[in-house]
Amino acid sequence: xxxxxxxxxxxxxxxxxxxxxxxxxxxxxxxxxxxxxxxxxxxxxxxxxxxxxxxxxxxxxxxxxxxxxxxxxxxxxxxxxxxxxxxxxxxxxxxxxxxxxxxxxxxxxxxxxxxxxxxxxxxxxxxxxxxxxxxxxxxxxxxxxxxxxxxxxxxxxxxxxxxxxxxxxxxxxxxxxxxxxxxxxxxxxxxxxxxxxxxxxxxxxxxxxxxxxxxxxxxxxxxxxxxxxxxxxxxxxxxxxxxxxxxxxxxxxxxxxxxxxxxxxxxxxxxxxxxxxxxxxxxxxxxxxxxxxxxxxxxxxxxxxxxxxxxxxxxxxxxxxxxxxxxxxxxxxxxxxxxxxxxxxxxxxxxxxxxxxxxxxxxxxxxxxxxxxxxxxxxxxxxxxxxxxxxxxxxxxxxxxxxxxxxxxxxxxxxxxxxxxxxxxxxxxxxxxxxxxx
Amino acid sequence: xxxxxxxxxxxxxxxxxxxxxxxxxxxxxxxxxxxxxxxxxxxxxxxxxxxxxxxxxxxxxxxxxxxxxxxxxxxxxxxxxxxxxxxxxxxxxxxxxxxxxxxxxxxxxxxxxxxxxxxxxxxxxxxxxxxxxxxxxxxxxxxxxxxxxxxxxxxxxxxxxxxxxxxxxxxxxxxxxxxxxxxxxxxxxxxxxxxxxxxxxxxxxxxxxxxxxxxxxxxxxxxxxxxxxxxxxxxxxxxxxxxxxxxxxxxxxxxxxxxxxx
Ligand SMILES: Nc1ncnc2c1ncn2[C@@H]1O[C@H](COP(=O)(O)OP(=O)(O)OP(=O)(O)O)[C@@H](O)[C@H]1O
Ligand SMILES: [Mg+2]
Numbered sequence: 019x020x021x022x023x024x025x026x027x028x029x030x031x032x033x034x035x036x037x038x039x040x041x042x043x044x045x046x047x048x049x050x051x052x053x054x055x056x057x058x059x060x061x062x063x064x065x066x067x068x069x070x071x072x073x074x075x076x077x078x079x080x081x082x083x084x085x086x087x088x089x090x091x092x093x094x095x096x097x098x099x100x101x102x103x104x105x106x107x108x109x110x111x112x113x114x115x116x117x118x119x120x121x122x123x124x125x126x127x128x129x130x131x132x133x134x135x136x137x138x139x140x141x142x143x144x145x146x147x148x149x150x151x152x153x154x155x156x157x158x159x160x161x162x163x164x165x166x167x168x169x170x171x172x173x174x175x176x177x178x179x180x181x182x183x184x185x186x187x188x189x190x191x192x193x194x195x196x197x198x199x200x201x202x203x204x205x206x207x208x209x210x211x212x213x214x215x216x217x218x219x220x221x222x223x224x225x226x227x228x229x230x231x232x233x234x235x236x237x238x239x240x241x242x243x244x245x246x247x248x249x250x251x252x253x254x255x256x257x258x259x260x261x262x263x264x265x266x267x268x269x270x271x272x273x274x275x276x277x278x279x280x281x282x283x284x285x286x287x288x289x290x291x292x293x294x295x296x297x298x299x300x301x302x303x304x305x306x307x308x309x310x311x312x313x314x315x316x317x318x319x320x321x322x323x324x325x326x327x328x329x330x331x332x333x334x335x336x337x338x339x340x341x342x343x344x345x346x347x348x349x350x351x352x353x354x355x356x357x358x359x360x361x362x363x364x365x366x367x368x369x370x371x372x373x374x375x376x377x378x379x380x381x382x383x384x385x386x387x388x389x390x391x392x393x394x395x396x397x398x399x400x401x402x403x404x405x406x407x408x409x410x411x412x413x414x415x416x417x418x419x420x421x422x423x424x425x426x427x428x429x430x431x432x433x434x435x436x437x438x439x440x441x442x443x444x445x446x447x448x449x450x451x452x453x454x455x456x
Numbered sequence: 457x458x459x460x461x462x463x464x465x466x467x468x469x470x471x472x473x474x475x476x477x478x479x480x481x482x483x484x485x486x487x488x489x490x491x492x493x494x495x496x497x498x499x500x501x502x503x504x505x506x507x508x509x510x511x512x513x514x515x516x517x518x519x520x521x522x523x524x525x526x527x528x529x530x531x532x533x534x535x536x537x538x539x540x541x542x543x544x545x546x547x548x549x550x551x552x553x554x555x556x557x558x559x560x561x562x563x564x565x566x567x568x569x570x571x572x573x574x575x576x577x578x579x580x581x582x583x584x585x586x587x588x589x590x591x592x593x594x595x596x597x598x599x600x601x602x603x604x605x606x607x608x609x610x611x612x613x614x615x616x617x618x619x620x621x622x623x624x625x626x627x628x629x630x631x632x633x634x635x636x637x638x639x640x641x642x643x644x645x646x647x648x649x650x651x652x653x654x655x656x657x658x659x660x661x662x663x664x665x666x667x668x669x670x671x672x673x674x675x676x677x678x679x680x681x682x683x684x685x686x687x688x689x690x691x692x693x694x695x696x697x698x699x700x701x702x703x704x705x706x707x708x709x710x711x712x713x714x715x716x717x718x
Contacts, residue, residue: 239576240576242576243576243577243579243580245576245579245580319572322573323572323573324571324572324573325565325567325573328554328558328562328565328573331551331553331554332551332553332554332558332559332562333551334553335551335552335553335554335599335601336549336550336551336552336553338547338549339548339549339550339551339552339562340551340562341513341532341533342511342513342533342543342545342549343533343549343551343559343562343563344532344533344534344537344562344563344564345562345563346534401553402551402552402553402554403553
């Protein structure tokens with residue numbers, strides 16, 4: 019008894035600093051755990067792959083590859099939190115990608131349809147608007163069947179998985195539509211679809227200003243109602259770490275120069291003499307990454323700061339209580355699937371733009387990666403639990419594993435096995451962690 | 457109650473069935489301003505079902521509800537709340553994964569001028585109401601699932617009283633409370649009564665019902681046994697109504713509608 023007590027005290031003393039720190043900064047331990055896991059994966063791959071993982075080139079590619087899944091994973095969080103599932107996102111993405119390809123490369127330009135010609139300045143935005151509106155409509159259809167006809171989401175979206183995959187083929191009778199509109203292509207990244215060094219620093223700076231503004235406004239709000247404030251040093255730690263991470267990421271993508279071939283063509287086109295050591299043009303943040311960051315911010319805002327977001331969580335925690343509380347739960351479900359449909363359109367735009375082609379096989383099995391990202395990021399099928407930043411980190415972890423294994427030349431079947439094991443392991447650890455926490 | 461007064465609520469000839477099970481058959485109750493009506497009966501008698509009809513959780517198979525003498529249409533909990541009917545459910549009906557302020561304002565969130573959730577204002581208001589019920593309560597930021605049973609019940613009570621209810625339904629509100637908190641709720645009921653609020657109180661504690669109620673309505677196996685003035689009966693007679701289902705010979709029925717339509 020006495021010994022146990024002193025051991026406990028010793029443990030308290032040892033973890034005292036860590037706990038004070040975590041409490042003062044109010045950092046989510048779970049999120050911190052994921053960041054540590056990501057760091058371990060990155061460093062591990064770096065050494066295993068002979069030092070090619072943590073290079074600007076690889077990290078830039080990783081950021082672009084992650085964006086498609088990350089965008090959809092933010093919506094999957096809401097779906098899973100509300101005790102539903104969406105198995106159709108990969109197929110829906112394929113279908114919307116085909117439709118957007120047809121709109122920009124056939125319907126708008128070709129004489130037998132509108133005949134407005136190729137590469138019009140408005141083509142990309144009209145295409146994107148059509149894709150997002152169609153995504154929203156299909157999401158509304160899924161949501162309505164689930165909420166009002168009370169058919170389980172698993173069944174409705176399993177049907178959707180088959181239906182939209184079939185529809186994707188049917189849009190162009192299985193043909194690939196290429197090339198795409200030249201402006202639309204920028205949504206997929208690449209050297210031209212990135213914003214360069216100066217703009218990247220500006221974006222990074224704005225995000226830092228946003229972090230500081232959030233902290234200051236939170237502080238003044240708490241003061242208004244005389245609630246306890248976070249210690250000042252904790253605020254500085256949060257601002258410091260947040261801004262350092264943002265600016266560090268900008269520095270990394272800015273130190274990735276344009277590939278030589280593209281730089282040479284650019285130099286020739288603009289009559290720039292080719293310098294001795296090659297023309298170094300920093301790539302900067304890729305447009306799809308910018309889109310993913312924007313989506314993540316909007317979705318975090320929706321989840322945490324709006325009525326709709328609050329209802330999604332309340333509904334997932336206890337559907338009966340939400341209904342008795344006067345929430346129109348059916349309409350909330352419909353809205354969740356509308357959001358999911360819109361996000362599928364955004365991801366479809368990024369993915370087709372990146373390929374510079376619409377193919378009906380786009381997004382095959384992507385639903386599994388999206389669901390896995392959300393679940394690794396802490397969304398629980400029991401409902402009521404999940405975060406948008408977690409899902410983004412989950413997507414990043416999944417993508418890091420995959421590209422790391424590609425770099426290490428691990429063959430595809432083995433990759434699947436590893437990803438599968440990691441998924442089960444992550445959820446297993448999380449379950450144990452939660453059981454201890456409550 | 458003065459017979460010429462309009463009842464705050466009248467539920468007439470309510471029928472509710474679930475599949476083949478008749479949960480409520482031809483039940484009629486009424487409630488006047490500033491009155492507490494105790495609704496008692498054995499387990500499964502249909503008390504909660506009857507009250508859930510009033511709170512909009514269930515739609516009756518037939519029957520009418522009058523609020524302030526006017527026929528009311530209550531299709532869902534929002535309709536009931538709009539009429540000033542607030543409910544403390546037997547199951548509490550809390551969203552377990554969000555905190556006490558989020559539960560208190562569930563469906564009626566305070567928004568900032570930009571239309572976003574004003575969590576700080578909601579927490580401040582929650583601290584105020586909870587202070588009235590349980591001054592020692594601290595867990596304003598923890599999900600209510602991590603609170604004790606009594607604390608959860610306090611959150612449910614706070615939610616019902618915060619929005620200036622005119623009609624309050626309390627389904628076993630003190631079942632999980634400690635002695636001090638129970639006393640607090642008892643005082644609260646007396647105070648709300650003074651403010652002119654009408655209260656339906658469901659309780660298995662006959663002692664409590666006698667202490668707080670003006671009239672007592674008894675249900676047995678989905679049907680009404682009757683409604684009596686507390687002052688006309690004693691505890692044994694009420695127990696007789698609950699168990700035996702018979703009205704005491706000496707006590708008059710005190711439901712105007714039932715009297716007029718025997
Ligand atoms: N949602 C439901 N579905 C099916 N049957 C139900 C439902 N709710 C209640 N019942 C049935 O209706 C009857 C009355 O139930 P109710 O909950 O109203 O009883 P009660 O008087 O509140 O009992 P208690 O004192 O145990 O709370 C019971 O036989 C119960 O099984
Ligand atoms: Mg009951």
